[in-house]
Amino acid sequence: MLHCSLPLPLLPPASCCLQGSSLPSPPPPTLLLWSFISIPPDREFQWVSQLPISGMLDPATLRQMTRPRCGVADTDSQAAWTERVSALFAGRRAKMRRKKRFAKQGDKWYKQHLSYRLVNWPQHLPEPAVRGAVRAAFQLWSNVSALEFWEAPATVPADIRLTFFQGDHNDGLGNAFDGPGGALAHAFLPRRGEAHFDRDERWTLSRRRGRNLFVVLAHEIGHTLGLPHSPAPRALMAPYYKRLGRDALLSWDDVLAVQGLYGKPQGGSVAIQLPGKLFTDFEAWDPRRPQGRRPEIQGPKYCHSSFDAITVDGQQRLYIFQGSQFWEVAADGNVSEPRPLQARWAGLPPHIEAAAVSLDSGDFYFFKGSRCWRFRGSKPVWGSPQLCRAGGLPRHPDAALFFPPLGRLILFKGARYYVLARDGLQVEPYYPRGLQDWGGVPEEVSGALPRPDGSIIFFRDDRYWRLDQAKLRATASGRWAAELPWMGCWHANSGGALF
Numbered sequence: 001m002l003h004c005s006l007p008l009p010l011l012p013p014a015s016c017c018l019q020g021s022s023l024p025s026p027p028p029p030t031l032l033l034w035s036f037i038s039i040p041p042d043r044e045f046q047w048v049s050q051l052p053i054s055g056m057l058d059p060a061t062l063r064q065m066t067r068p069r070c071g072v073a074d075t076d077s078q079a080a081w082t083e084r085v086s087a088l089f090a091g092r093r094a095k096m097r098r099k100k101r102f103a104k105q106g107d108k109w110y111k112q113h114l115s116y117r118l119v120n121w122p123q124h125l126p127e128p129a130v131r132g133a134v135r136a137a138f139q140l141w142s143n144v145s146a147l148e149f150w151e152a153p154a155t156v157p158a159d160i161r162l163t164f165f166q167g168d169h170n171d172g173l174g175n176a177f178d179g180p181g182g183a184l185a186h187a188f189l190p191r192r193g194e195a196h197f198d199r200d201e202r203w204t205l206s207r208r209r210g211r212n213l214f215v216v217l218a219h220e221i222g223h224t225l226g227l228p229h230s231p232a233p234r235a236l237m238a239p240y241y242k243r244l245g246r247d248a249l250l251s252w253d254d255v256l257a258v259q260g261l262y263g264k265p266q267g268g269s270v271a272i273q274l275p276g277k278l279f280t281d282f283e284a285w286d287p288r289r290p291q292g293r294r295p296e297i298q299g300p301k302y303c304h305s306s307f308d309a310i311t312v313d314g315q316q317r318l319y320i321f322q323g324s325q326f327w328e329v330a331a332d333g334n335v336s337e338p339r340p341l342q343a344r345w346a347g348l349p350p351h352i353e354a355a356a357v358s359l360d361s362g363d364f365y366f367f368k369g370s371r372c373w374r375f376r377g378s379k380p381v382w383g384s385p386q387l388c389r390a391g392g393l394p395r396h397p398d399a400a401l402f403f404p405p406l407g408r409l410i411l412f413k414g415a416r417y418y419v420l421a422r423d424g425l426q427v428e429p430y431y432p433r434g435l436q437d438w439g440g441v442p443e444e445v446s447g448a449l450p451r452p453d454g455s456i457i458f459f460r461d462d463r464y465w466r467l468d469q470a471k472l473r474a475t476a477s478g479r480w481a482a483e484l485p486w487m488g489c490w491h492a493n494s495g496g497a498l499f
Contacts, residue, residue, distance in 0.1 A: 440474030
């Protein structure tokens with residue numbers, strides 16, 4: 001069984017989830033042979049994580065162990081990777097050896113037409129959207145192999161079953177789910193054909209933050225087909241979470257792995273690689289519409305779902321961004337109708353990831369992917385978007401903040417933050433630093449605001465954290481739509497619980 005979790009430091013590492021980094025071109029065979037000299041099992045984690053192989057719990061290894069990943073040891077990953085690379089460089093003879101290795105009992109299905117069933121789904125996601133994500137996840141693998149999948153009706157047994165559970169679900173106490181964070185999912189290899197997911201996790205299908213259910217579905221389905229983990233950082237089957245981006249979701253190693261088990265697409269068709277940008281919005285539904293017995297709700301859309309970015313200007317007007325729209329919220333909490341981004345900031349793309357207003361100059365800064373925009377009012381300061389990473393800024397930042405005590409912009413990404421030079425897009429020396437400097441603030445925040453009382457408000461999902469600047473630690477937290485009237489969600493709270 002393959003178990004996805006957020007392992008605690010100093011526990012045995014393992015492997016089953018999906019957020020990637022860059023994948024280099026395959027190295028020359030001589031370098032590969034040197035890399036694949038037998039590695040002791042206790043060093044396998046460092047090898048599959050692209051770390052220096054020391055066999056010691058050094059700081060880099062401890063940091064890597066705290067990242068979201070699966071909870072099963074990577075003992076088979078090195079051998080599987082070696083054989084796939086051998087096949088790539090050594091020709092037909094190596095391919096025959098690889099097929100023989102994958103023919104062991106229980107490693108694969110001995111048919112190419114497989115049925116599946118979605119048993120249930122998370123309560124805060126609509127069934128049609130989840131069902132569409134499941135169908136697309138299976139299609140990823142059938143596009144590049146001879147496999148074909150069909151959804152079995154409830155009256156017919158299915159080969160692969162996908163189920164969402166809460167807590168202990170008869171897989172052993174060590175495999176019990178624990179709500180947001182912690183264990184995410186686990187899967188069983190072929191023949192049993194099951195993948196289990198934590199029903200209470202912060203699953204999402206339409207935005208970058210939170211746990212992307214589509215990516216986890218596709219990864220776990222790979223395990224139910226018999227695929228081990230890959231040390232290729234950008235592979236879907238890599239141990240760490242892959243993000244949806246412009247590049248293809250399946251790497252060359254994913255394709256080699258599934259074709260090694262089941263062959264190439266039938267009829268001589270060409271394998272179709274699909275970019276991640278096709279899967280960024282499965283939720284073709286209106287969150288304001290009643291779902292089941294939920295009471296009807298009112299107010300701005302962001303109050304009932306989420307926002308992409310948030311910032312505040314010198315007059316304490318909030319700007320809240322979602323998709324291709326934004327809202328202005330006055331200091332007293334009165335909120336405008338949604339307005340199109342393009343009408344205010346021409347050339348700004350939808351779904352921006354971070355925004356901040358300089359309280360010194362009044363300029364707006366926007367961030368998405370590896371690009372940055374700067375506007376003075378509605379006019380761009382730069383003739384075209386700037387390439388942020390040239391100055392050391394992170395790609396796909398979580399949030400941006402103008403920090404008054406420093407008079408600087410700060411970017412947050414995962415467990416780190418970056419302080420930018422004044423009026424520039426260059427990271428200051430000695431940064432990035434760890435988020436522990438902001439005591440009690442969680443990772444992957446969706447926004448940050450300076451407040452008139454000197455505090456800083458951080459947002460993630462439906463919660464907020466208030467940071468005391470003097471103490472540099474969070475002193476309060478709660479639900480922002482219900483407890484922060486200046487967010488413009490008064491009407492939203494009269495219609496029922498958020499989410």
